[in-house]
Every structure is written in C-alpha cells, then in structure tokens.
Amino acid sequence: MTSYVDVGTIKVAKNLYEFINNEALPNTEVDVEQFWQDFESIFVDFTPRNNELLKKRQHLQDQINAWHLENKDFDATTYKNFLTEIGYLEEEVADFKVNLENVDDEIAKMAGPQLVVPINNPRYAINAANSRWGSLYDAFYGTDLISEENGQEKTGGYNPVRGDIVIEKSREFLDESVPLASGSHKDATNYAIENGKVQVTLDNGETVGLKDEKQFAGFQGEEETPTSVLLKNNGLHIDIEFDSNHPIGKTDRAHVKDVVIESAITSIMDCEDSVTAVDADDKTDVYRNWLGLMRGDLSTTFRKGNETIERTFNDDRQYKAPNGEGFTLPGRVLMLVRNVGHLMENNAVLNADGSVGYEGILDGIVTSLIAKHELLGKAKYVNSKKGSVYIVKPKMHGSEEVAFTNELFGRIEQMLGLNENTLKVGVMDEERRTSLNLKNCIHAAKERAIFINTGFLDRTGDEIHTSMEIGPMVRKDDMKNETWLPAYEKNNVNVGLATGFQGEAQIGKGMWPKPDMMNDMMREKVSHVKAGANTAWVPSPTAGTLHALHYHDIKVSDVQDELLAAGTEQNYNDDILQIPVASEPNWTPEEIQEELDNNTQTMLGYVVRWVEQGVGCSKVPDINDVGLMEDRATLRISSQMIANWLHHGVCTEEQVLETLKKMAAVVDEQNAGDDLYHNMAPNFDNSVAFQAACDLCFKGTEQPNGYTEPILQARRLEFKEKLGIRS
Secondary structure, X not given: OOOEEEEOOEEEEHHHHHHHHHHHOOOOOOOHHHHHHHHHHHHHHHHHHHHHHHHHHHHHHHHHHHHHHHOOOOOHHHHHHHHHHOOOOOOOOOOOOOOOOOOOHHHHOOOOOEEEEEOOOHHHHHHHHOOOEEEHHHHHHOOOOOOOOOOOOOOOOOOHHHHHHHHHHHHHHHHHHOOEOOOOHHHEEEEEEEOOEEEEEEOOOOEEOEOOHHHEEEEEEOOOOEEEEEEEEOOXXXXXXXXXXXXXXXXXXXXXXXXXEEOXXXXXXXXXXXXXXXXXXXXXXXXXXXXXXXXXXXXXXXXXXXXXXXXXXXXXXXXXXXXXXXXXXXXXXXXXEEOOOOOOEEEEEEOOOOOEEEHHHHHHHHHHXXXXXXXXXXXXXXXXXXXXXXXEEOOXXXXXXXXXXXXXXXXXXXXXXXXXXXXXXXXXXXXXXXHHOHHHHHHOOOOOEEEEEEOHHHHHHHHHHHOHHHOOEOOHHHHHHOOHHHHHHHHHHHHHHHOOOOOOOEEEEOOOOOOOOHHHHHHHOXXXXXXXXXXXEEOOHHHHHHHHHHHHHOOHHHHHHHHHHHOOOOOOHHHHOOOOEOOOOOOOHHHHHHHHHHHHHHHHHHHHHHHHHOOOOEEEEOOOOOEEEEOHHHHHHHHHHHHHHHHOOOOOHHHHHHHHHHHHHXXXXXXXXXXXXXXXXXXXXXXXXXXXXXXXXXXXXXXXXXXXXXXXXXXXXHHHHHOOOOO
C-alpha cells in the first residue's frame, strides 16, 4: 500500500514528497514549508472547479445524446442552434491578437519538425533532445527513400552502390537549397573561405561562390581548409562536414564526409498519451526524468551488440562567423513538456475527503518547479534563452477549460516566485468543442498560448463519441474523406493566423504514424507545410531529419503571408459540424469483419504492452505487419469505432468477442520473440490485457468523452497488484 504524508488537509505519497523535498526543491529558491502550504491551497481551491468542468462536459454530452435520439431527421441549422442554446457552441469573442513575451525563436520564428517522446524512457528522451541535428547521409542510407533493388541493399556492411546514391541525393538537396552561383555541388572538388565568402572549386577548375552569399552562416577549422561550412536556408542550418581521413570523406572529391542538417527544432517531453504513469511510483519516475532533462544531467546506458553505450546530451556547436568571430548554435532541441488533461487522476495525491487528486494540477505544479532549475541557470545547458517554460496542455474542451488552466498557471507562478506569464501553454485542438471555439480558447490564454495543433486520431475519437447516438459512423479509413476533417485542419491554421500566431507561436500538425515508411512520409507530409503549419510531429529523429527537407523546399512564412492576404474571416464551423455518420450503411459482412479485425488487432497490440509491460508508446505491427506508432490517441479512435458499431447493431457483442480472441492469437504470435510478453490466448479470462481490450469495446459508450485512460489505468493497477509491484 502507498504510504502518505499529511500536507494540511490533503495527503501526498511519501516517495513523491521525499523526491520533491530532496531533489526538486533544492536550488530553486523556494521555501520548503511555504511550498507545501501553497501546494495544499492550490489543490483545495482548484479541485472543486475541476470537478465542475468535468460535470459540465458530461451534462453537455447528455444533452447532445438526448437531442440526437429525439431528432432522427437531422437538420444542420436546428442542430447548430441547439448547440448554441446549451453553451456548447460559444459566442465568438471580438478580434484580438495574442500578446506574448519572451518566446524563444524555436517557437516564434523558426519552422521545423517536432518530436513527441515518452518522458519515462530516458533513452528516447535523450535521443529526442539530441535530435536538433541529423545526418542526411544516415537518413537517406537507412530508410526506404532508396530502394534495396539492383544491388542497393542496406544490410550488412557499407554498400558503396547505395552510398553513391546517398551522396548524389545529398548534393541535389544542396543544389536546391543553397545553390552555387553557377555549376553544381556535385562537381565540387574543394570548399574554402576567402574574404568572408564561400569559394567552391569545381572539377572544370572554375571557382564560384553561392548564388545567395547571405546563405553563408559560418565555418569550423581554418579558412583555407575548413572542417565544415555552415549554410542557412529558410531559417534552418546546413553543415557540410569535411574529413579527408574519414571512410566516406577520403573517397569524395571534395572530402565531404557528411551533410548534417538542423532537424527537429522542438520536442515535447510527454507525461501523457505516450506514458504509463498510473500511481505515485510512476509519477515520481516521470518527474525525476524531467528533472534530469531540465538540469541536463540525465543519462542512460544500453547494450548494442557486444558494446555498452552511454547516452548523454549533445554539447552546443561552435563556429566562426564569416567575419571570423566565434558564435554558438544549440546542440539540442528546445524542450516542451506535456502535462495530462483535466480528466486524469493519480493516487500520488489524496484530497481531504480521501478521493484521488487530479493529476493535471499535480503536473502543473511539479513540472514548473523542476523547470525553475533551468530558469535560474542551475542547469548544465540552456533550454529557454528567453526564460520561459513551455507546457503543452491536452484534451481541454472549450474556453472555460483553457481559462481554468490559465488561472492555475498564474497561481503556480505566484507559488514558485516566477514572473507573470513565465509558464506558456500549448492548446491542443483535438476535441470538437475546442475546434468549434478555438478563437475563444486562444483568447482565454492570449498571454500564454504559444502552440496549437491538430490531431486526426484523438479528434476523430471525440467526433465519434460526441455524436454516438445519431447512427453508425463511416469506417475509420473513410474518415479522412469526410467534410469535417479538412475543415477542421484549415480552421486551425486560419484561427492561428487570425489571432497573430505568425512570428509569435507554433501552428502544428499531427503525427506521421509509420516510422519505417519514410518514402511515403516525404510524399505526404509536405502537405502540412503547404497548409501553413510551422511545425508537425514526427515519430523519430531520422524522420525529423527527413521532414526538415520539406521546410527547405517551402518557406512557411511565405505560405502564411499568402493565407493572410487571402483573408482569415472564413468560418468553418458549418463544415466542422458535418457529422461523419454513414447515411445508408450497406457494408458487406466481409467489410464489417475486416473493420473489426483491423481495429481489434491494433487495440490488442497496444493494450497488451500498456497494461502488462508499462509501455505507453511503441511501434506496434498492424494486421499486415506494418509497424505503426501507437499511443492512447490511436486506441481512442479504434475503441470508439467498435463501440459505435456495437451501439447501432452493425455488429454483435458475440462477433466482437470472437474477433478479439482471434486477433489476440495473432498479436501473441507477433510478440513471440519478446521474453517479457504474456500470451493472451487461450486463457483469456486470466489475461488482464485482454480484459482491458474487452472493456474498451463493450464499455466504450460509457467512457467520458470516449477516453481510454480510466480503463487502462484501472487494468494496469490490477496487473501491477497481481505481480505485487503496486505502490
């Protein structure tokens, strides 16, 4: 059983209490006794308000359910009027611009990829922090951007045939992004610096400079024999590295050993959807890793073959400017932290009445406290040069919930002795009530809002649950062809630009889910840049390096200028309210079974690792053995899809249960090589993970807003207790 310490009228888990006192509070200039007084005060003041916000969510949902049951002949105008009457659709605020101060360039000025990683995995977190720079050679060589046909295999040792293609593609990138005044980087035999300019000797003996000399940013080494030449395009750096003794450099005519590019600019260190933190022990581990990230001293070791590798933070990169003066570029991304939403609870804190405390309130206090180490200069590296803390807040519904977060952050600033609006907020646009009222949501935190984004998976899960009673929804893959989705995506950019995000904050797009399919990513994800988003999520550092190429191809600020010139007055709410219900369901039995197979298989593949291994985000093979990045957002859409079809009789409970059993055997086989894995089949009643998946399907309509967290957390705690590892 968890041991607790009394903190006024509330209780705090002893291990968390000791972590805060012994590790988090020292060097923050915060008095220990005053901290705990303020800690209790915030929980006492904000818990009842959090309760009321959740009650309002459910009351609105109950009203919507009742309306759909009474209005089977759907009329869009009547429906919209109804949503306005009940307060779901808010009266729009007057035009305004965000009023932000001390926002770092990585968020305000630069456009580039963003990583999201589970904070409780030190190796992933450090990799993400270090993903600011990436080898273009490695990214091309190790992915499917180059086929493995015709002797181009990447298996085994270095393949010079494949390597030649990598070098050619990299030179093509240089020609497109930082072209020479004449000729091609492919023909270069030497790079040097003369009179503050790049001079490139070509194989015909000609010496040329850059077409745009302003793209020369700096160099390493000596002017006559630089070890690197730093160039810049669309705000992102490109570093051409030279080494005549390097295995690649010695075979290159210009001795280029690599082309290293600025890749992921920011990374969200995630306490939420990609993490399994269900009790006080888990939360303490999460916070300890965030402390290591903020102080810059987090490290980890792992085995690779016969070698033990230690992973630590990259140092900053030192260069000489064209005039010879030294300067530094960050070696790491700018880190944001994602707290949990208003729904989540965790036994790390118990309220005065013995109820479990809200995890979102706890996250706000502790992650901000920890970030103060870096703000006070007590860290090895600088994260925010402007002295801000960036907290992404997910799953907020409407402007009242954003206002609640805004006020909570203000109280935390007072508690920790931080300047007003030090705590910035990322407002995730992944719930329908937020999408429809996005302008009001931003207004509720207009001095803090530095980030908005879209996400197909969570947003679709909420779309299904909100309109559960109207009828069966279209199949999951068909959702992307429905009217509401492109309207939602356009609205997010439109509202962001209308409220002054350009040059001030991030407008983001969602995750690419297939980390092994980079060729497809390069073909499809450029649409995020063309839409005017200045960041988008990628599943790996390698994906970040490749997605960065899109930001070299297209200057996001130019796209945003065009959108602003065209006007941002358009209101997309009518299209957003087009519900993706199947007008005349005519699926064949085979199509219904195919949908059930696909959804249950991915559900089980994710849930079994979440519940029984404590893995919140992983690459899970789908039914066709294609690896997909799965987290709770993917689980939400799959579970709500099945719950909706069950609710409307498209399938039966018996059919779904039989499908779950069949797919459990498939997932068992896919995980046959994992020594930590527990088979679900054939003893289904004894498998906690299998029972969790059943709950997600058969109790899906009962879950608040279709969220999966309550079921997952309860089943994870059950499994931990079963193994005797519960705190």
